[in-house]
Amino acid sequence: MEVRRREFLALAGLAASAVALSACAQAGAAPSGSLRAAFGQPVTDLDPYNAGTAVDEASLIVKRLVFDTLVRRDGEKLVPGLAASWKRSGDTTWVFELRPGVRFHDGSTVTARDVVACLERTKAVKSAQSALWATVKSAKADGDHRVVFETDGPMATLPVNLTLLFIVPAKLVADPEQKRRPIGSGPFRVTGFTPSTNVELARFDGYWGGASGLPGISMPFIAETSSAITALRNGDVDLLWPVPSDQLKEVQGHRGVRVETVPSCTYYLNWFNCGRKPFNDPRVRRAMIQALNLEEIVGKLFGAGAEQMRAPIPSTVFGYAEQPAFAHDPVAARRALADVGLPNGFETTMMWFDATGPLSRELAQSMISAWDDIGVKVTPQSIEKAQWLQRLNTLDWDMELQTNTVTTGDAAFTLGRLYTSKANRMGYKNPALDKVLAAAGAEADSAKRAQLYAEACKTIWSDAVGIFPAALTTAYGLRSRVSGFTPAANNQPDLAPVRRG
Template sequence: MAPSYNRRSFLKISSMGLASAYLAGCSVGGGDQRTAEQALRAAFVQPINDLDPHGPSSVDESTLLAGRLIYDTLIRRNGEELEAGVATTWEQSDPNTWVFTLRDDVKFHDGNPLTARDVKASLERVKEAGTAQSALWTSVSSIEAPDEHTLRITTDEPLGTMAVNLTLMFILPADKMDTEGFFRKPIGSGPFRVESFTPSDVLELAAVEHWSGKPKLANVSLPYIPETSSQITALRTGDLGALWPIPPDQLRELEGVDGVRLETVPSYVYYFNWFNCGRPPFDDPRVRRAMWRAVDVAGIVRNLFGAGAEVMTAPIPSTVFGHAEQEAYSYDPDAAKQELAEAGLGDGFRTSVMWFSDTGPLADGLAQAMISDWAKIGVTVEPQSVEKAEWLRRLNAKEFDMDLQTNTVTTGDADFTLGRLYDSKADRMGYSNPDLDSILRQAHEDSDRARRGELYSQACKIIWEDAVGIFPAALISTYGLRDTIDGFEPAPSNQPDLRGVTLTS
């Protein structure tokens, strides 16, 4: 069952834009011929480093963006719903067994048919890869392909997230996916084939006849432009057709620009500030709540991000299935001081917060604003802006007091974040709650959407009230588009479907 978004409609803003990827296009000829030969240039804020959808970059937004265009999945997302991809139907024959019937008209870009054997090999590969996606498949005990168009997946325990997880499981040709150099110019069965690829530079794609219909574009170019100022300039001049997501502090650069429109959508990306709940004084929930009440979250989000973010109302964004709105922590420094006094810290204390600057837009400003507010209640916080590799090492070793970062709910389902990060066995920030563990386990196993929603509502409440972290801002993805772009739909995942995009003169 598919997640539903609380905010579905797009906000269209004339003469403004927000993005870190851009899209440019040109057309040749006229009439139907012109449409068939359209070419589109697009750039994302992050470089595309790897086209292996099962490898170390498997949940990176840039790899997923490319994967959606090059490869197919059994099930795919269409707005709020999950719909058939390569699989035409699926069912649970028993709580631990899922059976999928595959289309018989899917071909890889080299002309070979896609069969259940390819799906089996792909799922086995991602399961054994030892990556973030592999964690989604730990309960899978067997994968069978009794014939070319039937796949049977058996799990050790019920897996209610099977369908949504499969929207990330890209299908590769079984006989070729492990050959040397395959991912320099990989073969998929998606709507575009790879023409050429230079990591961290440019990915060139060409449209193919696809079982869902041939894309209206003939070519797509996805270059990487590292400097935001250069991205903005390219969009302003028309060298690029689109840019997303534009950093909030760059919006003014697009105000009043002729030929540019902005379309925004609440995204799956959000900021949290975790407390190391296994390390004093943050092992005391009174201290964690006091730290939250000491921060003027609404004011910081409004003044720092403007239209580029919204205040969080749960430990996951409102776009994610399982979101349940919670009562806001009011900004109350006096109450925060009182709570610290009750915890035996009436004179304040010293601590630290770590982050890396490239974690998300305005990360430095967000950290400094919170540090300033904490100082007002007698808490001195040392800022620790570190290199990403060191940040990751310390995060995994739990060598931090507080950790500020962005996170992406990649599947659009609460299980990917709540179930993966807050279960006691994960031990990501020293927090343990047996009641929460039980709720998350039930939600992970149950395939009934309504029941899962109820369970995640309970989970949101526990995490929020225990103040495992501060959840300040959910980012808004703003796509800057030239007026020549039609049929482009912003995606909360930052992975837009380009099959229906056209360009006008």
Template structure:
């Protein structure tokens, strides 16, 4: 295995070096090379709206009406919004903005992008379920009507990226998409190469980077070698066991930042004995999560305090389950399982930092209370198929609250109609749907606290850890910031020297 990794690293870096002369900058040009952990399979943001790799790439090219910054919704292509009544949102658009091909940006482009997103029926379409009309009132105004109040509309719109209305739905548009963003597409080959150039007419000021390259190096070892050799400028999602070597490298800056990503282990409530909350609670009390999280992740994770990451709008702070094997055994006995039971847990191969080690630590703790868990590490395609069909006993994975709003995680995953894990609680449904329909953010936060407490008490799943984001960049890179979404924006980034 080690030999394969070394060979892969050398091949990747050699290939990168071989192509470097062709992309060498001219005098005064600033070129930055970014090696993401996952490479975009497409740039079609409306079709792959939930994919982090796609969103990271497309936000350099296309823009939404609003985005989340420091826990608040801030203007992008919309400069203001208001609610003349609880079921109406009126957005005033930024005037004088043009797409990179020179076409003026208007409200019709927003509507066309929304309609395409809805037509493709992607994973985020349910976020707009109560929208009854989405219309261009005039060139600078978009009016959204809802059947009932929709307090999550702003956060959902952070993931709706806008293209030119006359072109966004044309075949092949997303092979070289056009947007209002800071960069334009020079070349894109799925899973292989993405080269972007500065948009000189960008409304918020042209980037100082003349060229931004997304470089695909599948192996972690190859990405780190590329960073150390200067063939790569920025890395993200560095595994915990590789952090020390990156930190110790000369000329490289390393940082951790909060994120909206967390680990969860769901129970399949359709399968015995996980239909009994006492069994689910016992499984949680059996885990020494504080010790495991500290050992495996260091400063890259903290024990979770909610069924979603802290820092997300509406995330409550709850007390972690106490590590108490004696109580776990007592709960199992009360459930009629004094001698434990046998079950299984699946997770996707390379589905998160140290995921295999986390799974093994949990399985080891469960064995101490008489629960034998078969480990099922699966290739991602097989895991996805089985996950969707509920063909599992327990499922371990990471998740990210993509909009930075609690609704994206809680109402999308835990209402009865979602049918994600067999859990159904009408009282929880009411809390989550009331939170979604309130436009009072304070009231929403209280409802999410109640909802979080319900999920916590019922032990719908186990929530081991909130993950931090980490990144490393060469010292010649300035102004790089890793946001909690895990999707860096390179508009203000600069580089100096070679």
């Protein structure tokens, strides 16, 4: 009897999810009754100071469960973490008071000296976080429970940046074992980890904030979305995100499954390598944008799952300022290319990794097709995430498509971190923008900060440093037995308070 295509895909999904989930049992599986949560990107490394994964979404989800930070984000607010309190003492000094009696997973006590060592390690490793710490001159331990930070000029963003400084024992900051079996002080400890396959966590009963109601968390990576959805529907996983908008119908209304959505801080960008010809000319970059009917592309691909962007950051982020859309005008785009000596277009490349976000391949293909119409021949390069990270960080690309998440919900994390000349993330250097971003990072008044980031949005947008097609709505698929879950706009939900009935 002939097997229909849909039945075949369902069977394939079952097999793939079974393989992914069985791998968990081979790598120090989480305890029985653990939450099984599948995120759409693989975790490649757990070292909190690894240069390549410093702001990687998948790694950050796990790190927030394994490690503590001085400050935590709770919705729109900053709340105490390892630091019970903090204050600004003058323009360039911040004092943080640590909670006493906090212990790491190995039983040792957390002290101010650990915090100092972690900051020094973070500053020493050149990574995508480096720009956040450039103006921090030093941190000093004043006794066991007080850390004093000195900054090179006013730095209003220090508390929000500290939501990304993960604390480990000072003696382990450079230990290679931190990549696989890291020691932190968070609510869970690592029992097993296979890169790009699964992470296994067990509850840390000595957690200062109280033991989690979950015995553990298992996080398998299931590369095929259809297979991940099959696993959710069959009860093999309890939580799956993000669910692409074009596959929501496969989840919604299914018995035992519910969907929760939230406007997110996650968005697609396509950077131009502004240090390479012909993208060193802003006229070429603008022509590439004019060739795209982004309203149609985003609408057809994502529907209600995304909105067309009007700034280089999503509207959910502090510092957002709407900009005028580039008109879709292929004729003007071809004319602009001719004006810069490229009447026949040119050849270039575009790299991405499929797991970067929903419909990434389809988005790439839509853009490549539109560019072909103006004579720009783009060779697609869909590569593995590890290779993509290496090439991204060494500027070994012409164009690169990815999703990016404003993890802190503040423009300082994205605009202030990525678009400075010193950061050199996409070969774009603008001293005037540098001054605006530096002023925004130093400004304590939120209204003035917003004005400065609005100016930065305008510059980045008009200089066409990249294409910003779509801000995503994140959809979470959950089994009905899951309770206590709060959708996160930054794609990094706190799983510690979740319960599995």
